[in-house]
Amino acid sequence: MFDDFFIRAIVAGIGVAFVTGPLGCFVVWRRLSYFGDTLAHSALLGVTMAYSFEFNIAISVFIVSAVIALILIQLQRKTNLPGDALLGLLAHSSLAVGLVVIGFLTFIRFDIMGLLFGDILAVTVNDLIIIWVGGALILLVLKLIWKPLFASTVNYELAEAEGLNPDRAKAVFTILMAAIIAISIKMVGLLLITGMLIIPAAMARNVSDNPKKMVLFSIIGGLLSVIIGLFSSLEFNTASGPSIITASLILFVLSLLKIKQSIQLKN
């Protein structure tokens, strides 16, 4: 069944969408889109590490992204630089170092476009296992930290005062961000992963009046984006990542109509 590359891509994409839906809501709620970008940029370094040491790409990307996230947390504590400057520093320097390392890896033929924008031809059965097993683990952990993470997203001091340990939840969430980037990089490409997290969640915000609904619509939006995006990628021979993101943009634009409608209803 998984012999066909397209079936593999669809199954992989669906797995990714189930995880990016809920995580994307937290990225929107907690204003972490630039943080997601930074981790995604550092993923290039992770990929080069994987090629250099002949290691699994997803695991290598996960380790490098998690290390970058920890460095970021340390820098935030130890320096007086604003958060966005630190994010920019880490995003661009890890991207630059990754590209320099690629320059040295002359013995490998690199599909840089596939890396940046995703490549459905590259999804192997092995990747499917990583996406579905890894994705299930991410969702399980997210469910475990949901209450403290959500409560501290609404109000940090309430969560802390009422004994929910929000700092631990935040640290775990950072690790989950690194993990989702690691498992979705082949599908969407590292330049567009944050779009996969944010755009379906933003679409869901427009049509939801409570957090659970927003998570549900974010998942549905992600699934539709993947399916529409991959079919058009096959049809028009376009890169998979941009096709998926374009599909999600169309869904977002459609969701704006709903806002307009509810504003008219109010008046």
Added chain:
Amino acid sequence: MGLNSNTLVKLKNAGYQQNNKWLVKGVSLEVEKGKIVTLIGPNGSGKSTTAKIALGIYKKIDGEVEKYTNKVGYVPQKVSIDWTLPLRVSDFMVLTESLKDDAIDEALSLTGVVHLKNKNLGNLSGGEFQRVLLARAISKKPDLLVLDEPVQGVDFTGEIALYELIKKISEQLNCGILLISHDLHTVMSATDHVVCLNGHVCCSGSPSDVAKNNEYKALFGEQAAQTLSIYEHKHDHIHSHEGEIKKN
């Protein structure tokens, strides 16, 4: 005040500094089951800071905090809800503790806002939101309630009703309450112990003891001293933004 099994939280010579400036220093107080302790003092005197020390929100503190319960309900002074988060009142009620639907209704009815249950939190008025905050804090039936100006923005009759509710809850649940308030006379009749802050504890004791204290009089004026000792008086003064009390 000796330490006994009724103690819920105890501060020993506690203080907190931010950017090399002491927000509050040398605070000792104790909240026991069934008792209401009220913090009073001018703006910037460290009332909210003291509450956050007691709650364990501030961790790098001077002195000691001993907390004997994890069942805490907190009404912060300021809560801003982000518009990026769609949140109904019923979602907010279960933020830190899962509650059955009737428990949510019961708490919201007590503070008189059960009709707002399915409304979006962002669409509430200041007073309505304050009632929801209080309902959320009491709904989990806590051992310790920390209320930082819980009735701000609530209309006058509502204010009195909510203070009566707070007193009733402390009796019903036998929980300890740490209350911060600017409204001296409404609160004092219900308070067991008053701590008057001005960057440090300037005096503390029963309401009538505090009213006689000279430092208290210096801080709040003669008028306020009378307010404390005579509860049932007419509202013949106004409260300025600085927390001072001016005669009409």
